[in-house]
Amino acid sequence: MDDTRAEQARRTLVSSLREQGELYSTSVAKAIATVPRHEYVPDAVTDRAYVDKPLDIGHGQVVTAPHLVARMTELLEVRPGQTVLEIGTGSGYHAAVLAEIVGAENVFTVERVPELAAAAQDALARTGYGGVTVVVADGSGGLPEYASFDRINVASVAPEVPDPLFEQLADGGRMVIPLGPRGGSHELVLVTNRDGRLERTNYGAVRFVPLIGEHGFPDEG
Secondary structure: OOHHHHHHHHHHHHHHHHHOOOOOOHHHHHHHHHOOHHHHOOHHHHHHOOOOOOEEEEOOEEEOOHHHHHHHHHHHOOOOOOOEEEEOOOOOHHHHHHHHHHOHHHEEEEEOOHHHHHHHHHHHHHOOOOOOEEEEOOHHHOOOOOOOEEEEEEOOEEOOOOHHHHHOEEEEEEEEEEEOOOOOOEEEEEEEEEOOEEEEEEEEEEOOOEOEOOOOEOOOO
């Protein structure tokens, strides 16, 4: 996909998300209009990169649909200079959107599948976000060596808020995480740390792949 076509596709996507009431924030709109999503999807689906749908990236994972990337990023209320932990790097696209707002050096992202982490690292470097720290690990345990984080974005469903992630969330910090059973319907939840007290607000039904790990779901395969 050439640059002119990609830029037009991003503008169209942003306009569509705004019209549908899925996108309000100027900073998030600018980030989605800037990050080349086509660089974060397999070659076979490049022509669908700017369709508002999740796309298969292999290893049982997907790149999240743009409207959910927008919604989760807006709920986080990220601002320049904040430190952000992302759980579930996938293709690296959402990490790039976050990096566009807070600065690449402030984004830490965890992926348990080494092949996906390597591909994401390459895509991030290729598109100008090489300062993002990509770590291969059990994301349910967070990254205690880099804590605390102003914001935490979890791109997979957990049965409950993992204790290590809440412990790594700064006072006043915000976490967005899908919660629910391994199969069936999930709820997008905003978690806030209020002086060590967990406050949660539900933001509707979503569907995500499971968070596999010690503080998530067991690996079945």
